[in-house]
Amino acid sequence: MGIQYWDNLHRKSWFDKLKFMNTELHLSPEIADTLKIGGAVVALESTLITHGLPYPANVETALAMEAAVRSQGAVPATIAVLKGRLSVGLTADDIERLGRMPSANVRKCSRRDLPIAVGLGEDGATTVAGTMIVANIAGIHLFATGGIGGVHRGHPFDISADLIELGRTPVAVVCSGAKSILDLPLTMEVLETQGVPVIGYGTDMLPAFYSRSSGLPVGVYLETPRDVAQVIQATWSLNLGHGLLITVPVPEGDELPDSVAEIAIQQATAEANAQGIHGKDVTPFVLGRVAELTEGQSRRANTSLLVNNARVAALIALELARS
Ligand code: PSU
Ligand code: MN
Numbered sequence: 001m002g003i004q005y006w007d008n009l010h011r012k013s014w015f016d017k018l019k020f021m022n023t024e025l026h027l028s029p030e031i032a033d034t035l036k037i038g039g040a041v042v043a044l045e046s047t048l049i050t051h052g053l054p055y056p057a058n059v060e061t062a063l064a065m066e067a068a069v070r071s072q073g074a075v076p077a078t079i080a081v082l083k084g085r086l087s088v089g090l091t092a093d094d095i096e097r098l099g100r101m102p103s104a105n106v107r108k109c110s111r112r113d114l115p116i117a118v119g120l121g122e123d124g125a126t127t128v129a130g131t132m133i134v135a136n137i138a139g140i141h142l143f144a145t146g147g148i149g150g151v152h153r154g155h156p157f158d159i160s161a162d163l164i165e166l167g168r169t170p171v172a173v174v175c176s177g178a179k180s181i182l183d184l185p186l187t188m189e190v191l192e193t194q195g196v197p198v199i200g201y202g203t204d205m206l207p208a209f210y211s212r213s214s215g216l217p218v219g220v221y222l223e224t225p226r227d228v229a230q231v232i233q234a235t236w237s238l239n240l241g242h243g244l245l246i247t248v249p250v251p252e253g254d255e256l257p258d259s260v261a262e263i264a265i266q267q268a269t270a271e272a273n274a275q276g277i278h279g280k281d282v283t284p285f286v287l288g289r290v291a292e293l294t295e296g297q298s299r300r301a302n303t304s305l306l307v308n309n310a311r312v313a314a315l316i317a318l319e320l321a322r323s
Contacts, residue, residue: 024084024085024086024118025085025086025088025134025137025138026082026085026086026087026088027088027089027138028077028088028089028091030075030089031075031077031088031089031138031140034075035138035139035140038321039074039075039321040073040074040075040314040317040318040320040321041074041075041076041077041140041142041317042069042074042075042076042077042140042142042143042144042310042313042314042317043077043078043079043088043131043134043135043138043140043142043143043144043171044062044065044066044069044076044077044078044079044131044143044144044145044310045078045079045125045126045127045128045130045131045143045145046062046078046079046080046090046098046125046126046131047108047109047125047126047127047128047130047131048061048062048145048146048306049062049080049095049098049099049125050098050099050101050103050106050108050125051103051106051108051125051283051284051287052146052284052287053291053302054288054291055099055100056099057299057303058099059095059096059099059100060303061302061303061306061307062078062095062099063092063095064303064306064307064310065144065306065307065309065310066078066310068307068308068310068311068314069144069310069311069313069314069317070314071311071314072311072314072315072318073314073318074313074314074317074318074321076089076310077089077135077138077140078090078094078095079126079130079131079134079135080094080098080123080124080125080126081107081109081114081117081118081122081123081124081125081126082094082123083121083122083123084117084118084119084120084121084122085118086114086118086134086137086138088134088135088138088140098123098125101123103284105123106123106124106125107122107123107124107125108124108125108127108280108284109124109125109126109127109130110127110129110130110160110161110162110165110280111129111130111133111161111164111165112161113130113280114126114130114133114134127149127161127162128143128145128148128149128160128162128165128173128175129149129160129161129162129164129165131143131145132165132166132169132171132173132243133165133169135171136169136170136171140171141170141171141172141232141236141320142171142172142174142232142313142316142317142320143171143172143173143174143313144173144174144175144309144310144312144313144314145173145174145175145306145309146175146176146209146302146305146306146309147175147176147177147178147179147209148160148162148163148166148173148175148177148178148245149161149162149163149178149182149283150162150163150178150182150183150184150186150187150190151163151182151183151186151187151189151190152181152182152183152282153181153182153183153269154183154269154273156183156186158278158279158282159190160283163187163190163191163194163196164194165243166191166194166196166242166243166244166245167191167193167194167195167196167242167243168194168241168242168243169241169242169243170235170236170240170241170242170243171243172232172235172243172244172245172246172316173243173244173245173246174201174246174248174309174312174313174316175245175246175247175248175309176207176208176209176247176248176249176250176305176309177206177207177208177209177214177247178208178209179208179209179210179265179287179290180208180209180210180211180214180261180262180265181265181268181269181283181286181287181290184206184208184214184216185216188206188216191245194242195240195242196242196243196244196245197219197220197231197235197244197245198218198219198220198244198245198247199218199219199220199221199222199228199231199244199245199246199247200218200220200221200222200247201222201223201228201246201247201248201312202221202222202223202248202249203218203221203247203248203249204217204218204221205217205218206218206247207247207248207249207250209250209301209305210250210255210256210258210261210298210301210302211250211255211256211258211261212249212250212252212255213249218247225312225315225316225318225319226319228246228316228319229316229319229320229322229323230323231244232244232316232320233320233323246312246313246316248305248308248309248312249305250301250304250305250308251304251305251308254300254301254304254305255301256294256297256298256300256301260294260297260298261290261294261298263293264289264290264293264294264298265286265290267289267293268285268286268289268290268293269286271285271289272285272286272289
């Protein structure tokens with residue numbers, strides 16, 4: 001993706017952009033240099049580090065995702081808010097520091113939370129929505145993660161800001177669908193309303209995180225990074241303003257059996273309801289309980305899909321950079 005796209009997408013002069021970079025936005029020199037020449041960059045989120053996985057698995061996985069992006073010849077850009085600064089391209093030390101922090105001490109930043117963390121000079125972890133916003137400001141339009149937020153089971157008005165962000169920010173998100181802690185049919189309905197293309201990469205069924213298929217059809221089946229890059233490129237050139245969801249199933253052999261996942265999810269969701277947990281605390285609570293209840297059985301699937309998604313995103317980034 002060339003400079004042209006950067007400018008089209010932002011409608012900002014380089015001067016304005018650089019002024020902004022010196023204040024609220026920090027890009028690592030490697031990422032800034034790569035973007036300037038239209039090279040391949042993949043954004044990575046930080047909520048999965050602070051609120052998604054326990055230490056030290058969180059740090060190990062974040063570094064493994066970065067390594068997977070590099071192994072294909074692309075540059076990883078892990079994103080967070082560090083002391084109020086939108087930071088694109090964390091160092092290994094930054095990741096270690098965030099990974100060790102109790103999640104209560106790091107603000108979980110979706111769209112509504114970003115200005116608070118920046119204004120108060122706080123440390124913040126960016127969700128899928130938050131990472132999309134910061135990536136877009138930096139001129140990065142491809143992002144890899146594990147699972148996105150969605151519509152919560154039994155609470156159809158608890159709709160993750162991730163779905164709305166996909167409808168309004170031009171970033172393509174590579175993920176393994178969403179965990180079935182969510183209501184997946186309703187999640188697909190909201191994505192449709194938001195105008196978000198849902199692509200299956202090598203699958204015609206929406207993956208459900210731990211399992212390769214949710215049983216729900218995706219909109220489009222595509223087989224190669226090149227095909228995916230062409231659809232992304234078309235979205236940007238039409239200037240529609242929204243993002244895309246590219247779903248990749250967990251590698252075969254690393255799936256968590258449905259029976260194991262479903263029992264844990266039902267128990268964790270019932271506990272969340274009984275304890276009156278709501279808002280931004282629901283997802284971290286349920287994720288944490290599911291991990292405890294499956295006693296590490298879910299770990300292999302989790303790590304495997306995160307690293308694989310980072311690798312697939314890098315392949316797509318290389319195709320975008322080529323075009
Ligand atoms: N789903 C996962 N792991 C995660 C998350 C979701 O399997 O770590 C995180 C992502 O950062 C996602 C956020 O953007 O949770 C969604 O939270 P909420 O439901 O509050 O929007
Ligand atoms: Mn939620």
